[in-house]
Amino acid sequence: MVNKDLIPKYWYNIIPDLPKPLPPPRDPPDAEFSRIELLKKILPREVLRQQFTIERFIKIPEEVRDRYAIIGRPTPLMRAKRLEEYLDTPAKIYFKFEGATPTGSHKINTAIPQAYFAAEEGISHVVTETGAGQWGTAVALAASMYDLSSTIFMVRVSYEQKPMRKTIMELYGGKVYASPTDLTEFGRKILKENPNHPGSLGIAMSEAIEFALNHNFRYLVGSVLDVVLLHQSIIGMEAIAQLDELGEEPDILIGCVGGGSNFGGFTYPFIGAxxxxxxxxxxxxxxxxxxxxxxxxxYPDTAGLLPLVKMITLGKDYVPPPIYAGGLRYHGVAPTLSLLIKEKIVEWREYKEEEIYEAAKIFMKTQGIVPAPESAHAIKAVIDEALKAKTEKERRVIVFNLSGHGLLDLGNYESIRRRVEK
Incomplete structure (x- = not known):
């Protein structure tokens, strides 16, 4: 039985605690229309309000906390004792297990409030994009909780790699399309240039926004924007309380980054505190x-329908290779996280397929959990830091966010295994 009293009553917003003001979103020079004004037609009103708030703490509606309890919040904070023993490290390793939610990842934490705010506004249909399928699954479930219809544009390469994600979304009531599609003008343009285009998160995002505008639906956003990281702060708020209960003070906090929502949601409350x-x-x-x-x-999206934001980016037209971790196939980094990296408050690492595969296998063998390939990037960094603590003979407390399980990624793991172990 979930104790609702253990679920935080507030989300944390890092904006007022950043080391310098966040560069504001803006319209492009000589724009034929205002992208900022367009947001009013795209996002539910309360989602838009929260996107631009500078309040440090935002009260979580009781109805949302009720739904959080239904999907198993607070999620467990677990100690990776066998991983510690395997690495023979003096470090203590803890992980926040977001894979314990029904949809298997952290994404449901913002899908629920966004769907709630849409329903409160009288909206009947929501639209979004998804890379690896975790976000689309979360939107399909959250929409069903509030009797909303949902349409999901799934990046084509992930649509083909992970057919079971499509099945789950459809079982929840969502309509799922492989992006780029012929349902939108932008999708048709991309397909005309390359009928076999693998898709990208930026393209799927543009299609979802265009589709929502054409049908007067509302768009739910899965990462990058401030409001998403705000909602995801439920992870870090819970983790702080759980560590306090254990009498532990964290030294190192780690998370993987696609757009930045699970990393920001996990670490920002710690950074603020x-x-x-x-x-x-x-x-x-x-x-x-x-x-x-x-x-x-x-631009956060390839078609340039959203306002310009200042971020670390490979460019809106960048088409990522069809790698094993669809959730990391995004061209940019959340503006707040980009600023924190530039100010050297947050460090970064990048790992190759072979490295994360070995890390994932170690975690599976020691802890018994199959991590999402995205989350395996965080595990690789945890292993490196734990071995560093061993070399330096220092007792450190390492905490990471296991943002999702990989039980629907076994096809990807099998393809990695064929390449790596041939």
Whole structure:
């Protein structure tokens, strides 16, 4: 039985605690229409209000906390005792297990409030995009909780790699399409240029927004924007309380990064509370935005329908290779996280497929949990930091966010295994 009293009553917003003001979103020069004004037609009103709030704490509606309880919040904070023993490290390793939710990842934490705010506004249909399928699954479930219809544009390469994600979304009531599609003008344009286009998160995002505008539906956003990281702060708020109960003070906090929502949601409450000495954001070496991306104004979506935001980016037209971790195939980094990296408050790492595969196998064998390939990037960084603690003979407390399980990623793991172990 979930004790609702253990679920935080507030989300945390890092905006007022950033080391310098966040560069504001803006319209492109000589724009034929205002992207900022367009947001009013795209997002539910309360979601838009929260996107631009500078309040440090936002009260979580009781109806949302009720739904959080239904999906198993607070999620468990677990100690990776056997991993510690395997590595023979003096470090203590804890992980927040977001894979314990019904949809198997952290994404449901923002899907529920966004669907709630849409329903409160009288909206009947919501639209979104999804990369690896975790976000789309969360939207399909959250929409069904509030009797909303949902349409999901899924990046084509993930649609083909992970057919069971499509099945789950459809079982929840969602309509799922492989992006790029012929349902939108932008999708048709991409397909005309390349009928076999693998798709990208930026393209799927543009299709979802265009589709929502054409039908007067509302768009739910899965990462990057401030409001998403705000909702995801439920992870870090819970983790702080759980560590306090154990009498532990974290030294190192780690999470993987696609757009930045699970990393920000996990670490931002710690950064705001000045808990922890090191924060490590981990990406895929095959999508080298940390190492080669530029910190500049860019569009979050490929068609340029959303306002320009200042972020670390590989460019809106960048088409990521069809790698094993679809959730990391995004061209940019959340503006707040980009700023924290530029100010050297957050460190970064990038790992290759072979490295994360070995890390995932170690975690499976020691802890019994199959991590999502995205989350395996965080595990690789945890292993490196634990071995460093061993070399330096220092007792450190390492905490990471296991953002999702990989039970629907076994096809990807099998393809990695064929490549790596041939």
């Amino acid at each position: 000045k808990k922890g000495k090191k924060y490590i954001a981990v990406g895929a070496a095959e999508i080298p935005k940390f190492s080669t991306g530029k910190y500049e104004y860019d």
